[in-house]
Amino acid sequence: MAFEFDWVDAFSAQPFGGNGCAVVHAAMVLDDATCMAIVRETGLVECTFLQPSEKADVKVRYFMGHREIPFAGHPTVATVASLVDRGIVRGTSVTLETGAGVIPVDIEDQGGVPLITMTQMRPEFGPEISPEVVAAVGGLAAEDVLGVPRVVSTGLPFCITVVKDHAVLRSVQMDADALARFRSVAGGDLAPVMEPFWVTLTGATEAGNTFSRLVLAPPLPPEDAFTGSATGAMAAYLWAEGHLDAPRFVAEQGHWIGRPGQAQVEVLGPSDDISGVRVGGRAYVLMRGFLNL
Numbered sequence: 001m002a003f004e005f006d007w008v009d010a011f012s013a014q015p016f017g018g019n020g021c022a023v024v025h026a027a028m029v030l031d032d033a034t035c036m037a038i039v040r041e042t043g044l045v046e047c048t049f050l051q052p053s054e055k056a057d058v059k060v061r062y063f064m065g066h067r068e069i070p071f072a073g074h075p076t077v078a079t080v081a082s083l084v085d086r087g088i089v090r091g092t093s094v095t096l097e098t099g100a101g102v103i104p105v106d107i108e109d110q111g112g113v114p115l116i117t118m119t120q121m122r123p124e125f126g127p128e129i130s131p132e133v134v135a136a137v138g139g140l141a142a143e144d145v146l147g148v149p150r151v152v153s154t155g156l157p158f159c160i161t162v163v164k165d166h167a168v169l170r171s172v173q174m175d176a177d178a179l180a181r182f183r184s185v186a187g188g189d190l191a192p193v194m195e196p197f198w199v200t201l202t203g204a205t206e207a208g209n210t211f212s213r214l215v216l217a218p219p220l221p222p223e224d225a226f227t228g229s230a231t232g233a234m235a236a237y238l239w240a241e242g243h244l245d246a247p248r249f250v251a252e253q254g255h256w257i258g259r260p261g262q263a264q265v266e267v268l269g270p271s272d273d274i275s276g277v278r279v280g281g282r283a284y285v286l287m288r289g290f291l292n293l
Contacts, residue, residue, distance in 0.1 A: 070099025071155035073228015081283035117280030123236035126151030226261030
């Protein structure tokens with residue numbers, strides 16, 4: 001059987017930027033093991049697998065190479081870019097059924113590379129984790145961390161960790177033993193796949209307001225190029241903790257690994273009652289083909 005797919009660079013208007021995702025269409029008959037094998041074959045962090053939905057316009061399943069997850073940010077942008085590029089979606093909005101609920105997505109045509117903006121869920125604020133425990137995961141000292149890291153989810157949980165400056169951010173290196181201790185403290189169903197999301201309050205470029213890294217543990221690639229779900233959780237944390245002067249800002253990620261990505265972010269609601277987070281970016285359809293299975 002042949003399954004059509006698109007390879008999309010999300011959060012970038014240019015090829016070879018942002019974060020890549022393979023979007024597999026009409027994937028109803030693919031079992032979980034095959035979906036994970038496809039992800040491993042691509043070498044990407046995540047791929048999406050589309051099927052009809054009774055709750056939304058499209059149902060999206062998100063797979064990593066070793067498990068399914070309920071939601072992911074850059075694959076959402078990539079999925080909608082694929083649907084638009086194929087002419088399956090022609091309007092200015094679409095809804096996606098995900099494991100985290102129905103996600104509304106707005107589409108703004110801006111000359112061939114659309115701006116795709118998802119509204120992520122109301123944030124769930126989980127446990128605070130001591131700076132010492134989190135800092136150790138990245139080989140840092142506790143004093144390198146500003147404030148108290150906290151697990152936050154707008155569809156997928158991350159431990160949002162603000163660090164002092166770019167020098168600290170650049171020095172982050174994964175410590176596997178410290179990661180295991182961190183995950184045991186973090187708890188929750190998704191703790192086995194959770195890492196700290198490292199954030200600075202200055203951009204990688206003059207256009208940015210934040211710059212982040214997500215360093216990953218095996219069997220995943222060493223680092224995620226742009227993490228849209230973590231960006232939403234980060235935005236909620238920064239707004240709730242008073243780190244932002246305004247609810248709208250530009251988030252950047254991936255520049256130091258040659259995959260520059262950028263998102264337009266807006267936190268919805270006051271800092272003590274956030275109702276959701278809008279995360280938008282462009283996406284470039286790089287390749288199209290068939291999976292022969």
